[in-house]
Amino acid sequence: MRIFVCIKQVPDTETKIKLNSDNSGIDEAGIKWIMNPYDEYAVEEALQVKQKAGDAKITVVTVGPKKRCVDSLRTALAMGADDAVIVDTDAAMDPYLTAKALAEAIKKQDTPVDLVFTGKLAIDDNAGAVSQYLAEFLSIGHATVVSSFEYAEGKLTAERETEGGTREVYEIEGAAVIAANKGLNTPRYASLPGIMKAKKKPLAELSLDDLGIAADQIKTKFVNFELPAEKPPVQMLEGEVADQVKSLVTKLREEAKVL
Amino acid sequence: MSFVVFCEHQNGELKKGSRELLSFAATTGESITALLFGPGSSEVAKQASRYGASIAFAGDSAEFEKYNPVVFAASASAAIKESGAKFLLASSTMMAKDLFPRVAGQLDTGVASDCTDLVFEGGNLKAKKPLYAGKCKAEVEFSNSPVQMVLMRPNQLPVADAGDESAIDVKAIEVVATEIKQITKEIKQGASDKVDLTEANVIVSGGRGMKEADNFKMLDDLADVLGATVGASRAVADAGWVPHSMQVGQTGKTVAPSLYIACGISGAIQHLAGMSGSKVIVAINQDPDAPIFAKSSYGIVGDLFEVVPKLTEEFKAALN
CATH class of the missing domain: 3.40.50.620 (HUPs)
Known part of the structure; x- marks a missing residue:
C-alpha cells in the first residue's frame, strides 16, 4: 500500500502575531514553528492504517522553505513515517499552487497512490482548500473534516462532520484524499528511539522547477495586512450579583444593542 | 462580468x-x-x-x-x-x-x-x-x-x-458523470437542532470554571433563553465534557457572533483567537486577573454558579 501524508509548518497557537514594517506580511522573527495541529491527526491515521495493512509505505510531503519546514518532517518521521519529500521553495504559495506542487511531487514517486492524508485546514491561513484541490489534481475522491475512518481492501468509509454535529458518511472505492479533523484519533508522541531513527530516514528534496510549476501562477495573494482594531476597555460591573446582572442586561440592550 | x-x-x-x-x-x-x-x-x-x-x-x-x-x-x-x-x-x-x-x-x-x-x-x-x-x-x-x-x-x-x-x-443542472467511485452512503443527523457555532448570532461558552460536564446544563438554560448556541474552551473539550464540535478557538471553531458570553473561561490566547471577532464579549470569571477580561466589553467578577442562573432569569424577564 502507498500512503502519503501532506503536512504544513505553522506558527504555534500561542504565538503573538506582529506585522512587518510595510504590512505585507507577518514578522517571522521569534516565531516558534510547529506542525499544523490537524496534520498530526493525519500522520497518526496513516500510521494506524499501516499497522493494520502490514505492507505499506508512508511518505510525508511538505512545501515551503526547507530551513523551517524540515523540523515537522522529522517529527512525522519520528512518529513512524517511512520517508519524506520536501518541495523546497521561498516563493509565496497559495492553496492552488501548494496543491499543484504536492500533486506533482506525489506523482513523481514510485507506485500509484492508495491514500493521501491531510489536516482539515492549516491554522495559519485557515483556508481548508489544499485537500480538495489536491484530490482534483490527482483525479481521486476526497472527504474533509473527517472524524471517523475505516479502510479495508481498497474501500474506505469516512465520516465527515458538518453543521450541528451532523455526519455525512462516504464510501470511496479507490484512492482518496482524507482531511483529518480533531477527534479522528489521538496522535502519538515520537519516542526517543523514533527520534533517533528519524535522523537516518530518507528526505528527498525537489524544487518547483523540478515539478514544472511556475511560482507566478499563484491565484490568490494576501496583501495589506492589518491587526484587529483595539477594543474599548472592558467595563467591569460592580455591586451585588443581582445588580451586576441587571446592569449587564440593561447595557447589552441599550448601550451595545445586541439583544 | x-x-x-x-x-x-x-x-x-x-x-x-x-x-x-x-x-x-x-x-x-x-x-x-x-x-x-x-x-x-x-x-x-x-x-x-x-x-x-x-x-x-x-x-x-x-x-x-x-x-x-x-x-x-x-x-x-x-x-x-x-x-x-x-x-x-x-x-x-x-x-x-x-x-x-x-x-x-x-x-x-x-x-x-x-x-x-x-x-x-x-x-x-x-x-x-x-x-x-x-x-x-x-x-x-x-x-x-x-x-x-x-x-x-x-x-x-x-x-x-x-x-x-x-x-x-x-x-x-445536469448531473455530470465522474470516474471516481465515491458515494454518500448516509447522513446521520446531529443531535443539535441549534444553529451551528460558526453561524450563531449569540454564543454562550463554558470553560474549566464550569467544574464538571453536568454543569453545562446551566449554560443550556441560558442559551435557550437567548436563542444561543453553546460553545466551550479547548480544556473542557479535551477533558471530554463536551464534544470537540463545540470547541471555540484556533484548533476548534472560529466564531463571530454579535454576543459572546464566556463563563469560567480564563482566555488562553488560542481561545481568544477563535472568538475575538465577536461584536460584544461578556466575561464571567472568578479571577479578576483572567486574561479574558482584557478582550471583553463587559466583565463580571464572581461565582458563575451564582451569576449565570440569575442572568438567565434577568434575560428571561427582559426578553419577554
Missing part, C-alpha cells in the same frame, strides 16, 4: 447568508445567476429573483439530494462555465468550503474562504479574511483567476429588502 451566487436553502427557504450575497451582488449592477442544489431548488430559485437573480441553475434531481463532493463539483463546474460568470459568491458553510476548492481546481482558478469583508472595485472582488485565527486580517488579491471565488462568513453583509418575485430563467 456576471455573478454566480451559490444559494443554500433549508425547508424551502433561502438561507440568510445566501440572501446577503444576492443582495451584495445586486449592488454591483452585474447580472446574477443563482446556483442551487437539492430537492425544491427550482421553487426556491423564485425567492432568489426577489434579490435580483435573473437566471438560476437548479439541481432538483435525486442525485443532488445528498451532498457528494465529486458529483456536485463536476456539475457545479459545468453550470458555472455555462453561465460565463467571472465571480462566484457563497456562504462559508461546511458544504461550500468543501465543494468550491474542488470546483476551483476544475476551473483552474483561485478561491478565498471564511472572508469577513467584501467590496467590488475596478472589476475585481476584494475580500478580507482573518488569518492566524483572527490575530490579524489581510486582503485577498486574485490573479490568474478566470472566476474569482469568495466564500463569505454569514452575518457580515446586509440583506436588502426583498423585491417582488420576477421572471427567472430556471435551467436544470
Whole structure:
C-alpha cells in the first residue's frame, strides 16, 4: 500500500502575531514553528492504517522553505513515517499552487497512490482548500473534516462532520484524499528511539522547477495586512450579583444593542 | 462580468447568508445567476429573483439530494462555465468550503474562504479574511483567476429588502458523470437542532470554571433563553465534557457572533483567537486577573454558579 501524508509548518497557537514594517506580511522573527495541529491527526491515521495493512509505505510531503519546514518532517518521521519529500521553495504559495506542487511531487514517486492524508485546514491561513484541490489534481475522491475512518481492501468509509454535529458518511472505492479533523484519533508522541531513527530516514528534496510549476501562477495573494482594531476597555460591573446582572442586561440592550 | 451566487436553502427557504450575497451582488449592477442544489431548488430559485437573480441553475434531481463532493463539483463546474460568470459568491458553510476548492481546481482558478469583508472595485472582488485565527486580517488579491471565488462568513453583509418575485430563467443542472467511485452512503443527523457555532448570532461558552460536564446544563438554560448556541474552551473539550464540535478557538471553531458570553473561561490566547471577532464579549470569571477580561466589553467578577442562573432569569424577564 502507498500512503502519503501532506503536512504544513505553522506558527504555534500561542504565538503573538506582529506585522512587518510595510504590512505585507507577518514578522517571522521569534516565531516558534510547529506542525499544523490537524496534520498530526493525519500522520497518526496513516500510521494506524499501516499497522493494520502490514505492507505499506508512508511518505510525508511538505512545501515551503526547507530551513523551517524540515523540523515537522522529522517529527512525522519520528512518529513512524517511512520517508519524506520536501518541495523546497521561498516563493509565496497559495492553496492552488501548494496543491499543484504536492500533486506533482506525489506523482513523481514510485507506485500509484492508495491514500493521501491531510489536516482539515492549516491554522495559519485557515483556508481548508489544499485537500480538495489536491484530490482534483490527482483525479481521486476526497472527504474533509473527517472524524471517523475505516479502510479495508481498497474501500474506505469516512465520516465527515458538518453543521450541528451532523455526519455525512462516504464510501470511496479507490484512492482518496482524507482531511483529518480533531477527534479522528489521538496522535502519538515520537519516542526517543523514533527520534533517533528519524535522523537516518530518507528526505528527498525537489524544487518547483523540478515539478514544472511556475511560482507566478499563484491565484490568490494576501496583501495589506492589518491587526484587529483595539477594543474599548472592558467595563467591569460592580455591586451585588443581582445588580451586576441587571446592569449587564440593561447595557447589552441599550448601550451595545445586541439583544 | 456576471455573478454566480451559490444559494443554500433549508425547508424551502433561502438561507440568510445566501440572501446577503444576492443582495451584495445586486449592488454591483452585474447580472446574477443563482446556483442551487437539492430537492425544491427550482421553487426556491423564485425567492432568489426577489434579490435580483435573473437566471438560476437548479439541481432538483435525486442525485443532488445528498451532498457528494465529486458529483456536485463536476456539475457545479459545468453550470458555472455555462453561465460565463467571472465571480462566484457563497456562504462559508461546511458544504461550500468543501465543494468550491474542488470546483476551483476544475476551473483552474483561485478561491478565498471564511472572508469577513467584501467590496467590488475596478472589476475585481476584494475580500478580507482573518488569518492566524483572527490575530490579524489581510486582503485577498486574485490573479490568474478566470472566476474569482469568495466564500463569505454569514452575518457580515446586509440583506436588502426583498423585491417582488420576477421572471427567472430556471435551467436544470445536469448531473455530470465522474470516474471516481465515491458515494454518500448516509447522513446521520446531529443531535443539535441549534444553529451551528460558526453561524450563531449569540454564543454562550463554558470553560474549566464550569467544574464538571453536568454543569453545562446551566449554560443550556441560558442559551435557550437567548436563542444561543453553546460553545466551550479547548480544556473542557479535551477533558471530554463536551464534544470537540463545540470547541471555540484556533484548533476548534472560529466564531463571530454579535454576543459572546464566556463563563469560567480564563482566555488562553488560542481561545481568544477563535472568538475575538465577536461584536460584544461578556466575561464571567472568578479571577479578576483572567486574561479574558482584557478582550471583553463587559466583565463580571464572581461565582458563575451564582451569576449565570440569575442572568438567565434577568434575560428571561427582559426578553419577554
